[in-house]
Amino acid sequence: GKDKGESVQMTDPLPSWNEGANKKAIIDFVTKTTTEGSTDFIPVADRIACFDNDGTLWSEQPMYFQLTFAIDRVKAMAKDHPEWHNKEPFKALLEGDMKKVMSGGEHALLQLVAASHAGISTEAFNQNVKDWLKTATHPKTGMHYNEMVFQPMLELLQYLQSNDYKTFIVSGGGIDFMRVWAEETYHIPSHQIIGSSIKTKYEVGEDGIPKLIKLPELNFNDDKDGKPVGIHQHIGKRPVLAFGNSDGDYQMLQWTTTATGYPRLGLILHHNDAEREWAYDRQSHIGKLDKGLDDASKNGWLLVDMKQDWKQVYLKK
């Protein structure tokens, strides 16, 4: 109606974004793809926007928050596992030697994931994540982890949602871990959250109560060339907008912006703000952005500059 149209025009949909080329490009894209009669109009059913999570919607330093959860879980469970005091990577972890834990590579990480994420029901796991979020705080900011979400990105999600875009998370992080808090935090329904997963098994106990038990076995790795696969599996359509922050998002951006028929928009968040958040790219062990930095211009992807483009970083309370 007329009232809605007027209020959309008069209110800045992205108040935490500074004026500039990137903010303008985002608003131009949403405007032209949702204006009926425009040659760039996209029907509602095809308005699919995909967002990476770690480093795109919330912070990821000094280590992925889900890994911190895994470590905290192992510490909490240690009293029931005396054998861990003589077994790596648990021994090093319990002695506080994270450098040694990390030297165990992928195998050590998988053992931590298995201990903290598997062997329990999906409902028990959800409760563990909920309890952890209530108490755990980040070593640098002192904030709860789910408060370390980016205000400008919340505004962008909201702006897209109010323009009938379906927003999806497409993360290398765990799908079950995210669903506990991301639905409420980002206003993204649980079925629009895509991530990595371990297998689950359906079991009916002697009490007749069915459960899904999480197994220590990888089901799907939603990273790099897994992201287009995950998008196809869960959505079944190519996105028109994708937003990431690392080389793990390269294929998602490529799959999105090389598709034909509609305009497409690819965006990469460049963490260059050591004062308000962190500054890292080519050399970082977490969220490494190297090839994406080289190819962004060639591929027509916008580099969002945290320092220049964002008025505010974290959630407004």
Add this chain to the structure above:
Amino acid sequence: GKDKGESVQMTDPLPSWNEGANKKAIIDFVTKTTTEGSTDFIPVADRIACFDNDGTLWSEQPMYFQLTFAIDRVKAMAKDHPEWHNKEPFKALLEGDMKKVMSGGEHALLQLVAASHAGISTEAFNQNVKDWLKTATHPKTGMHYNEMVFQPMLELLQYLQSNDYKTFIVSGGGIDFMRVWAEETYHIPSHQIIGSSIKTKYEVGEDGIPKLIKLPELNFNDDKDGKPVGIHQHIGKRPVLAFGNSDGDYQMLQWTTTATGYPRLGLILHHNDAEREWAYDRQSHIGKLDKGLDDASKNGWLLVDMKQDWKQVYLKK
């Protein structure tokens, strides 16, 4: 608003359902779960309804329609595969001996699926399904396959959707096969369609154009105890309503109706109408309904009686 409320009350939302206990139970359930202030009220975010497809939303006799597609594809491809004339199950298929094809069991079926569903891009596969739907007709009814959808079920989907239920398909059939036509036919977005799948691989050709290639390897079998797993993977919540037609839906119904916190509704379509559709249950090789028939009453699941409950079977044109 007031106008909407009045029109909902005055119009029968399920005109192709005969009056009776089942129609009443469905309308009572939707009414009480969507009436604010009711102790049975369910918030919109948790209004999740899951439907089996083959034999629940469309017919499945004398063989799964997707198998007919696979057979027709193999026949169409045979001129480029002279080796098939000496290799089972292709030889029997090309000679029209379906009984012999079926005697090859699961192994033979997997070979037909591999030949008809794999080795091509997802986009080429979608085009093959589209082309087939335009031309192929059912041997008994002469109808196009996507016209053999059940009018009463379309009305139920529409009724739930207009009451802010999210409707999902949870089918043993192929997710990619369904997505080509089910979004339009059922008004269910592609990301709310869950099914079985083969693996896909992301590839960027020398022309720089990325593709997802379908591989001859099972990814996920969305049947029996796979259905709760698929529901968890795609939706991340337990449904409040589930509707199936065979023992392949037993675990989905069980997972749905044993959950606590909200009212739940489980329904089974009983095919007992040889005149207008087909009559089959305990002895059928397709859509076998045996344990579900024994346990429906004990589990509080409603048996929908096609002959009694439905005024009309197929799509109104």
